Amino acid sequence: MRILISVLVTIGLCGAACVALAQHEKPVEIVAGQYFSLNTPQGSGDMPFDVSRDWNKPQPQVTWAVVMFHGKGRDVDGYYRATLRAAERAGGDAAATSIVVAPQFLNEEDARAHRLAGNVLRWRQGTWEAGTEAAGPISVSAYEVIDAMVTHLADRRLFPNLKTITLAGHSGGGQAMQRYAVVGQAEVIAGSGIHVRYVVANPSSYLYFSDERPRFDGQSVRFEPANGDGCHNFNHWKYGPLELKAEYVRQSAAKGWQALEDEYTRKEVLYLLGTADVDPHEEDLDVSCAGELEGPSRFLRGQAYFAWLHKRHATNWNQRMWFVPGVAHSATKMFTADCGIAALFQKASCPDH
Secondary structure, rough: OOOOOEEEEEEOOOOOOOOEEEOOOOOOOEEEEEEEEEEEEOOEEEEEEEEEEEEOOOOOOOOEEEEEEEOOOOOOOHHHHHHHHHHHHHOOOOOOOOOEEEOOOEHEEEEHHHHOOEEEEEEEOOOOOHHHHHOOOOEEEHHHHHHHHHHHHHOOOOOOOOEEEEEEOOOOOHHHHHHHHHHHHHHHOOOOOOOEEEEEEEOOOOOOOOEEEEEEOOEEEEEEEOOOOOOOOOEEEOOOOOOOOOOHHHHHHHHHHOHHHHHHHHHHHHHEEEEEOOOOOOOOOOOOHHOOOOOHHHHHHHHHHHHHHHHHHOOOOOOOOEEEEOOOHHHHHHHHHHHHHHHHHHHOOOOOO
């Protein structure tokens, strides 16, 4: 059974000036200025986030929600501002009738560097995207945090006219959205009156449902079972369906991976790829052996995954792939481009690929 999480907003202040730490990643520069509280039988924890309205008061004018998930750098402020800019550029009544929410999944070093209170949720470096449990103060899955946000937005006392929730992420956030769209509970929580959409932008890797992986030959690609001798964990979660360590994922997988795959392909998932995100040495690209088996660059990995999944599901298919011309690995440029705006707010369309 899922943990029931109640959500309350409190105002938080960033702690003392950042203290330099000798870690693999630099501590995030800015911690979001608001928190919402997750209350579970195991205790409570506060999640930093940015939000464009007071979501604890009734907002009858809101019909559209965008929940934006940051990448590896945890730059929630940049992602939040880019999403607000996209809403303004969408035109019409997009800005007036939408709410933008941007949670911040902090690393342990962030909490130390900013001397945050012990009740602020934090994750071990680079693990939240896969739905792992927080390192503290409570063992709550990152995907349960997403469930909690959807639960709050689906509360008809607060958002009586909400019609659509778009869950979007870029890079690491794109990885989280692709996996959460497979195992998450958003559709069940939202109910029949609210449509849930996913925007998966420029992730480093995807969840494959079998041991097949792409083999590139010039402009063509074929799919073959991968040899695990040189990469023993290539089909482990988050790259495949084996070795599930996160309890949330194990519970979801109990219904069977074929059922999850079939449900996933019927969900509205839009893969948004920058045509210039082709650098095989880009700083944040997943260059693990499991990541490299999916292709040499994000642009090729996304196209290959889409082709592979669509081939397995010629019918009952509800997914699309759009390209953002000339954009490399930049969330701001992706989401403020015409196709990015259309993806987030569905005010226009772009050519399918």
